[in-house]
């Protein structure tokens with residue numbers, strides 16, 4: 210059955226507004242998604258009925274808050290098929306999750322070791338590894354995935370006995386391609402490397418099964434999957450989380466403290482210093498419910514259909530260079546010869562259409578594509594075909610106007 214975005218649109222009242230006298234069209238979903246009422250209500254209700262500091266066991270409200278907070282952890286564990294809820298570590302988001310792992314593994318990295326990433330990474334999955342390499346004398350290597358991200362036999366040479374960490378995105382935020390994730394993880398594991406998957410652009414669109422993926426770490430942000438900002442997840446296999454040195458220290462992550470020494474708490478608390486983002490975790494659990502209530506297959510097919518519609522229309526009607534794949538992407542990333550993407554962005558914005566122009570935090574990838582930036586329209590479940598069509602019409606109008614000048 211086809212997915213009907215109108216059936217859920219009423220759950221996103223933010224979309225029903227005008228932007229400069231035009232209906233708002235929100236196509237910047239890869240940056241952050243809008244939040245359904247159920248997520249907003251879950252957070253609101255937490256403050257109305259359960260707010261207290263967690264894990265102190267001090268009183269009725271504290272127990273209530275702790276129950277809701279730990280149930281949220283269980284819900285997220287189920288959402289990604291993590292075997293145990295203690296394998297879900299709360300963070301601020303993907304960026305903090307990756308930094309936590311990069312700092313946490315530092316004590317195992319030596320000069321001459323190799324850290325392997327791919328050419329498709331967001332800066333969040335590049336800079337922490339580069340800085341780790343600088344601090345330890347390890348070498349940062351880059352697996353050159355082509356823009357269709359196909360697996361090629363010669364890539365096996367990048368995995369060596371020295372590869373200690375392999376960090377890879379599941380879906381590129383800048384050009385929407387999927388990496389051959391299972392194959393890559395298998396290669397890295399054959400060489401005994403830790404594997405980290407950046408799922409920031411995957412969780413809103415694809416069912417994630419971390420047990421099946423068999424990666425050591427899987428990271429994502431709540432705000433890109435209809436959840437709140439300021440909350441994210443680090444999933445890890447137990448032994449992989451156990452070897453991480455705590456990235457931050459302080460309250461909650463300790464079991465015994467004296468001036469001479471500190472005993473750290475058990476997982477997951479050992480990696481969660483300070484009072485956590487309780488309402489964020491509860492909001493993220495509500496976002497998991499929202500996503501799982503949808504028919505995920507037809508929701509994904511719908512988002513891909515919208516992206517494909519834009520891809521085909523623009524390929525035919527305009528002088529554009531498109532970097533995202535024709536099929537199976539949920540976003541379209543393009544540039545226009547002799548027209549600055551920022552000018553296109555400004556024109557689209559003036560018509561109420563929100564997209565994103567720039568390097569998308571992937572400057573090395575942009576350099577590889579030979580551009581300084583692209584224009585990206587990214588789709589979510591609430592976007593309609595009319596919105597995709599209007600985006601194409603207004604973009605073509607902008608190109609005609611700006612190319613003339």
Ligand code: PMP
Pocket residue numbers: 239240301302303304305331333334378380381382407409410430570
């Ligand atoms: N990785 C990818 C693939 C992303 O798209 C993003 C967000 N644009 C990040 C990492 C960083 O996520 P956050 O800013 O939520 O930490």
